[in-house]
Amino acid sequence: MAGGVGGAKLAYGLYRVCPPGSLTVVVNTGDDFEHLGLWISPDLDTVCYTLAELANPLTGWGLDGDSFAALHGLSVLGGPDWFQIGDRDLATHLERTRRLKMGQSLSQITRDFCRSWGVQAAVFPMSDQRVSTLVDTVDSGRLAFQEYFVHQQCRPVVSGFSFDGVDSAQPAPGVLDAISAASLIVICPSNPWVSIEPILQVRGIRAALRQKVVVAVSPIVGGKAIKGPAAKMYAEMGLKPSAETVARQYAELITGMVVDLEDREEADRLNRSGIISLVTQTVMRSPQNRCRLASEVVQFGESLLRRVTGS
Amino acid sequence: MAGGVGGAKLAYGLYRVCPPGSLTVVVNTGDDFEHLGLWISPDLDTVCYTLAELANPLTGWGLDGDSFAALHGLSVLGGPDWFQIGDRDLATHLERTRRLKMGQSLSQITRDFCRSWGVQAAVFPMSDQRVSTLVDTVDSGRLAFQEYFVHQQCRPVVSGFSFDGVDSAQPAPGVLDAISAASLIVICPSNPWVSIEPILQVRGIRAALRQKVVVAVSPIVGGKAIKGPAAKMYAEMGLKPSAETVARQYAELITGMVVDLEDREEADRLNRSGIISLVTQTVMRSPQNRCRLASEVVQFGESLLRRVTGS
Numbered sequence: 001m002a003g004g005v006g007g008a009k010l011a012y013g014l015y016r017v018c019p020p021g022s023l024t025v026v027v028n029t030g031d032d033f034e035h036l037g038l039w040i041s042p043d044l045d046t047v048c049y050t051l052a053e054l055a056n057p058l059t060g061w062g063l064d065g066d067s068f069a070a071l072h073g074l075s076v077l078g079g080p081d082w083f084q085i086g087d088r089d090l091a092t093h094l095e096r097t098r099r100l101k102m103g104q105s106l107s108q109i110t111r112d113f114c115r116s117w118g119v120q121a122a123v124f125p126m127s128d129q130r131v132s133t134l135v136d137t138v139d140s141g142r143l144a145f146q147e148y149f150v151h152q153q154c155r156p157v158v159s160g161f162s163f164d165g166v167d168s169a170q171p172a173p174g175v176l177d178a179i180s181a182a183s184l185i186v187i188c189p190s191n192p193w194v195s196i197e198p199i200l201q202v203r204g205i206r207a208a209l210r211q212k213v214v215v216a217v218s219p220i221v222g223g224k225a226i227k228g229p230a231a232k233m234y235a236e237m238g239l240k241p242s243a244e245t246v247a248r249q250y251a252e253l254i255t256g257m258v259v260d261l262e263d264r265e266e267a268d269r270l271n272r273s274g275i276i277s278l279v280t281q282t283v284m285r286s287p288q289n290r291c292r293l294a295s296e297v298v299q300f301g302e303s304l305l306r307r308v309t310g311s
Numbered sequence: 312m313a314g315g316v317g318g319a320k321l322a323y324g325l326y327r328v329c330p331p332g333s334l335t336v337v338v339n340t341g342d343d344f345e346h347l348g349l350w351i352s353p354d355l356d357t358v359c360y361t362l363a364e365l366a367n368p369l370t371g372w373g374l375d376g377d378s379f380a381a382l383h384g385l386s387v388l389g390g391p392d393w394f395q396i397g398d399r400d401l402a403t404h405l406e407r408t409r410r411l412k413m414g415q416s417l418s419q420i421t422r423d424f425c426r427s428w429g430v431q432a433a434v435f436p437m438s439d440q441r442v443s444t445l446v447d448t449v450d451s452g453r454l455a456f457q458e459y460f461v462h463q464q465c466r467p468v469v470s471g472f473s474f475d476g477v478d479s480a481q482p483a484p485g486v487l488d489a490i491s492a493a494s495l496i497v498i499c500p501s502n503p504w505v506s507i508e509p510i511l512q513v514r515g516i517r518a519a520l521r522q523k524v525v526v527a528v529s530p531i532v533g534g535k536a537i538k539g540p541a542a543k544m545y546a547e548m549g550l551k552p553s554a555e556t557v558a559r560q561y562a563e564l565i566t567g568m569v570v571d572l573e574d575r576e577e578a579d580r581l582n583r584s585g586i587i588s589l590v591t592q593t594v595m596r597s598p599q600n601r602c603r604l605a606s607e608v609v610q611f612g613e614s615l616l617r618r619v620t621g622s
Contacts, residue, residue: 036405037348037412067380073402077427079409087398091384094347098390101348116388 003028003195004043005060005227006219007188008050009284013294014186015051015121016287023121024178025051026205028190029106030126030133030163030198033146035083036074038093039100042146043195044110044125045092052117060227063088082151107172122178126199127169133194136160138236145194154229158236161193166201179208184301187216189282191230192249193237206253213308215256215301217282217293218243222262226283242266247275256304258282258297276304314339314506315354316371316538317530318499319361320595324605325497326362326432327598334432335489336362337516339501340417341437341444341474341509344457346394347385349404350411353457354506355421355436356403363428371538374399393462418483433489437510438480444505447471449547456505465540469547472504477512490519495612498527500593502541503560504548517564524619526567526612528593528604529554533573537594553577558586567615569593569608587615 002011002025011025025047032041042061049055049063056062066086075081085093092113099109105128114123133145137156148156179185190196200206220243225231231241239245243259244266250257257275259267260282267277278300284290313322313336322336336358343352353372360366360374367373377397386392396404403424410420416439425434444456448467459467490496501507511517531554536542542552550556554570555577561568568586570578571593578588589611595601 037408038405067378067398069378069398070381070401070405073374073399074406077402077406077424079402079406087378087380087401088384090381090398090401091388091390094349094381095385095388095390097348113388 001026001185001190001196001199002043002047002188003190004031004046006284007043007190007195008047008055008060009290010186010188010217010294010297011047011121012050012287013284013290013292014298016291017294017298020120024182025121025123026126026175026178026199027123028126028195028198030131030166030194031145031149032130033132033144035085035146036080037097038090039097040083040085040093041096041106041110041125044106044123045089048110048114048117048119048123051114051119051121051123054117062086083146084150105172107174122174124172124175124178126172126175126202126205127166128172129165129169131166131169131198131202132164133198134162134164135194136162149194149229154232158193158229158233160237161197163198163201166198167203169202171202171205175202176204176208179205179212182212183305184298185209185212185214186297186301187214187250187254189217189219189226191219191225191228191233192246193230193233196250200253209253213256213301213304214250214254215258215278215297215304216246216250216254217258217297218246218260218263220246220263221260221282244270247277251275255308256300258293258300276307312337312496312501312507312510313354313358313499314501315342315357317595318354318501318506319358319366319371320601321497321499321528321605321608322358322432323361323598324595324601324603325609327602328605328609331431335493336432336434337437337486337489337510338434339437339506339509341442341477341505342456342460343441344443344455346396346457347391348408349401350408351394351396351404352407352417352421352436355417355434356400359421359425359428359430359434362425362430362432362434365428373397394457395461416483418485433485435483435486435489437483437486437513437516438477439483440476440480442477442480442509442513443475444509445473445475446505447473460505460540465543469504469540469544471548472508474509474512477509478514480513482513482516486513487515487519490516490523493523494616495609496520496523496525497608497612498525498561498565500528500530500537502530502536502539502544503557504541504544507561511564520564524567524612524615525561525565526569526589526608526615527557527561527565528569528608529557529571529574531557531574532571532593555580558588562586566619567611569604569611587618
């Protein structure tokens, strides 16, 4: 289960260390939105670009070496240039939008794109139906996610989240089967509020996960988010941003929790409360880090599996 | 009155040699089409890019120094990559499409774009309503213009043309006033069949032109089109491709005709039949050529005006 940049990094590690064809990534689409008439799926693209080794290593999103001539041209014309789209990235949005208008499903399109980009993992949108994350804010009312996240740069103080359309959204075809067939579920170090929660709210996904051994990797390290507004969101929601808080949020689902070396004391407390915790270096600054962390997560999961099955 | 590349070159010359603010260009929109969900106005863009000195000097269309990263990305995804769109050019189509969807008119958008690009001429689409040039072919039936022109590279043998929507299209606001106020009308060396005829068929434009001194510049030189399928079209329509044939086609409208040095004999015949002809170098291989031809056209027009008014 993954959102954007942080999730994609661990997904990449898992892709590299797991046997070919054994990885399925279920990706948040709550951030998806229409912009310039194009249907943009930021988390799906980040995951696919990352698995394909096409992602910009500096930002984590977008394409490595992409140019921004179209964005510049748009700016000259006074068009909406607040959302950074590279030229080659534009092709993804143009072609996805074209195919959606032809009636193809997002999961079909994602499968085709992955084939074109040489990605051999199964990458699924959480749903083929439109789900839109809305951010309730104290100062600016209810905001569309990208308005909050990109345009207002996460400045508004959040008071809650909702996922418009999630009540009628079905998991994309194959998602529940993949969960059911999986030996281990990993909740990637993505934002629990706006990257993981939308996936969990899609009908049937939470129930399917409850049947499995689930390991979550904390996106909070030393009380801070490695990237993005997760820590700020916890604080604004009246919660202490910490790996322990993340674990409590996932408590009903997870068997094990992976926390950073910095958060060793929190791990001790989690272990005492029955959430088995692995303490390791969780910050993925290099592709090697991603693979090392992925290996440790898989081994940890295997150890949990052995405990559960008593073997 | 102008179509794409050839028309834009003379329009550029006129823009340079006429007093600032005195030039109005009325541009064919029969070639406009929807592609990748974008509304593309090839002739309008070519005219605006050329006047703004942004056009690619090698092709005559597109933007100088533009990149093609999006087109390449589209190609990788198996998308429709037969229509060449540069990255910066994409911005024009994205922003035009966005504004059209907001309810702005093509003429308003074109005015705004011209301001952004520093174009001080008035550039009008022939109409704000959609008119679609259709090409009847012997071998492939009726084809949308870009299908014929770009995708099938003008290979099919033409038997006729129609302009879907032209019966209900109104001239864009300002077009009839500009014609009425003009001292001289120039029909640029654009394809008479598919660049000029659609303009002439928009309600009221032909009648307005009949009140004016009109000079046409032949797009056919030595029996050949300088660019594009005009000569091939004449031959397939059973007519000899020549400057004289072009003049006959425009006969009811024009006071004078500008033909190339190569076609001196045709000019003599035209003069004898009452169409006053200027013989000069009409091929515009450099910006200097454009300005020189434009000056000659304007002087020729002024001489015709003096004859008409008897002064």
